[in-house]
Amino acid sequence: TQTVSQSDAHVTVFEGDSVELRCNYSYGGSIYLSWYIQHHGRGLQFLLKYYSGNPVVQGVNGFEAEFSKSDSSFHLRKASVHWSDSAVYFCAVRANSGTYQRFGTGTKLQVVP
Amino acid sequence: GPKVLQIPSHQIIDMGQMVTLNCDPVSNHLYFYWYKQILGQQMEFLVNFYNGKVMEKSKLFKDQFSVERPDGSYFTLKIQPTALEDSAVYFCASSLSGWGAETLYFGSGTRLTVL
Numbered sequence: 630t631q632t633v634s635q636s637d638a639h640v641t642v643f644e645g646d647s648v649e650l651r652c653n654y655s656y657g658g659s660i661y662l663s664w665y666i667q668h669h670g671r672g673l674q675f676l677l678k679y680y681s682g683n684p685v686v687q688g689v690n691g692f693e694a695e696f697s698k699s700d701s702s703f704h705l706r707k708a709s710v711h712w713s714d715s716a717v718y719f720c721a722v723r724a725n726s727g728t729y730q731r732f733g734t735g736t737k738l739q740v741v742p
Numbered sequence: 743g744p745k746v747l748q749i750p751s752h753q754i755i756d757m758g759q760m761v762t763l764n765c766d767p768v769s770n771h772l773y774f775y776w777y778k779q780i781l782g783q784q785m786e787f788l789v790n791f792y793n794g795k796v797m798e799k800s801k802l803f804k805d806q807f808s809v810e811r812p813d814g815s816y817f818t819l820k821i822q823p824t825a826l827e828d829s830a831v832y833f834c835a836s837s838l839s840g841w842g843a844e845t846l847y848f849g850s851g852t853r854l855t856v857l
């Protein structure tokens with residue numbers, strides 16, 4: 630069974646804090662991993678992706694994520710969050726043999742000024 | 743950046759009626775997708791489409807659903823007839839290629855309310 634899980638439905642941090650949003654997956658074979666952000670009332674916007682090479686990938690607005698094959702994880706991190714980072718974050722996985730990205734349940738990040 | 747436009751942004755209809763959701767994908771993109779967002783969070787894949795054909799569809803893509811993209815026009819999702827459980831936000835997405843790591847570009851969604 631192919632699954633992607635985001636264990637935290639809500640995360641609240643203060644502006645300037647660091648944050649890590651967790652994503653774990655259960656897939657066989659080669660996969661492609663992405664993170665997307667959804668601001669309230671908007672569509673999803675691409676943040677970053679991993680498909681090979683350096684397991685730490687950099688994205689827009691200071692976000693980075695680290696792929697771990699041993700942990701089956703692709704956690705998203707930011708060293709210092711801004712109030713405008715408040716949004717819902719989705720992890721997505723696509724199997725090499727698949728035709729679409731499967732999304733996790735999302736993590737709502739609230740940044741308190 | 744590239745834009746995907748969805749029309750309308752909101753649609754309210756009575757159960758049993760037909761509804762068509764319209765998507766204007768990024769102009770040079772070749773792969774198209776519909777996702778259904780439930781309760782403001784869970785994004786569920788419905789269907790994808792390439793070269794005039796459905797590539798894959800999920801269990802949520804019921805017999806009442808259909809998609810098409812006549813040449814040079816919108817990529818549409820039609821539901822006929824609608825049911826109460828079809829109430830959700832529907833997102834269209836497009837990508838340039840079918841490569842596994844290809845980035846999806848999403849529209850802002852159509853909020854469908856079935857009464």
